[in-house]
Amino acid sequence: MTTIYDVAKAASVSPKTVSRVLNGDAPVKAETRDAVEEAIRLLGYVPSSAARTMRSNRSGLVGLVTGAISLAPQSTDVAGLPEIFIVQGIQRSMELFGMTLLISDTGGRSERVPPLIRTFTEHRVEGLIYVASHHQSVVLPDLPQSTRLVLVNCFDDRQTPAVVPDDREGQRRLVREIAARGHTRIAYLSLSPSLVATTLRKEGYRTALDEAGLPYDPDLVAVGETSADDPSSEIMRQEVERLFSLAEPPSVICCGNDRMAMRLYGVLRSSGYEVPRQVSVAGYDDYRLITETLFPPLTTVELPYVAMGERGSDRLLSLIGGSDPAQGDPERIAGDVVWRDSVVDRTRHS
Known part of the structure; x- marks a missing residue:
């Protein structure tokens, strides 16, 4: 040698x-x-990179713990989007700063997280990023006080630096745009009540109605699935029948995510309703594999996973450089509304 x-x-x-x-x-x-x-x-x-690391105390390495690789094909039932989009944002940002990203996959097993983190710290990574499969609260193992850690798509009770989606603002933006196009009876078909995003998006829905001067009608709020692990079209079918039995049925139904909207298309069509002529439909996530292939293409709001990954990287790099506060409330990233043909603009058809 x-x-x-x-x-x-x-x-x-x-x-x-x-x-x-x-x-x-x-x-x-x-x-x-x-x-x-x-x-x-x-x-x-x-x-020898090891020798340089010993001299400079800098390895140029960042550890990433995620389930994005092993769970990508099945994670969309809960998250709407695979977390691999977050990983792509992190990778893009790290490359720009010349850092090397080391990725370890949990295989969907939470018990693997502590040993993976320990292995990374033993290999002198300069910082760690933990990416969750969907917006949630997490409990991670105790780490050395000097460990630089950023959470993405999750948060904890220790005020660890975190970047999460602004689910409240995203839903508010979407419902505001729908109301601005002349819809006054806007229904909301939610994800499982156990999800953090469900509560936040319902808040955004109500806020947008208030801003538009529209009354909140609890009869227009329905649960599209009772469990994140077992989405059922039968539950949705029952709720759709109830919504259209109201004295004033909705002109548009907002869905908890794009996958739910895809199922709703099928339920509506099998019940004899045409989208969007008889009822409009909106989703959430902008999962383009769904939104751009449905007919008509689906109006939705972006779940900004790539931007969250990039911002998580920026936060960690700032921590490494000593210029970012170590604690604080989660930083929220809101997505933009993506308007397509599944929602009728009633201001043009009145």
Whole structure:
């Protein structure tokens, strides 16, 4: 194996000069640098990252714990979007700053999280990011006080720096846009009541109605699924029948996520309702595999997973640089409304 001493001999310089060229920590004449770099190329010398880490106390490594790889095909039942989109945002941001991302997958088993985190700390990562499968509260193992950790798509009771979706604001934006297009009877078909997002999105729904001067009618709020693990079209069918039996039925139904909206399309059509001529439908997430292939294409609001990943990376890099506060409330990222053809603009048809 070629060593720094072999390079120094080939370039007719001292090992210290080779070290200066490699680390860029002292001025070196241009011709000397050229000689060293040519010797490195000819000998195929690969600098030891471990040695550099010991000298600088910087590894350039960041650890990421997620279930995005093993659970990607099935995670959408709960999250709407696979968390791999968050990982992509993190990877993109880390590359821009020259950091290397080490990814460990939990395989959907929470008991794997502590040993994975411990392994990362043993390998001298400069920081850790934990990505949850959906917006939720988490309990992570105790870590050394010096550990830099950022949570994405989740939060804890320790005020660990966290980045989460602004579910309340996202739903508010969507319902506000729908009301602005002349809809006054806006129904909401929610996800499982056990999810954090369900409570927040209902709050956003009510806020938008208040801002539009529309009364809140509890009869227009329905549960589209009772369990995040077992979404059932039969429950939805019963609720749709109830909604359309009201004296004033809804002109539009907002769904807890795009997958629910896809099921609703089927329920409505099997019941003889045409979308959007007889009833409009809106989703949540902007899962384009669904929203752009449904007919008509689905109006929805973005679940900003890529932006959350990028912001989580920025927070961690700031922590590493010592310029970000270590604690605080979760930072919320809101998505934009994506308007397509599944919601009729009633201001143009009145």
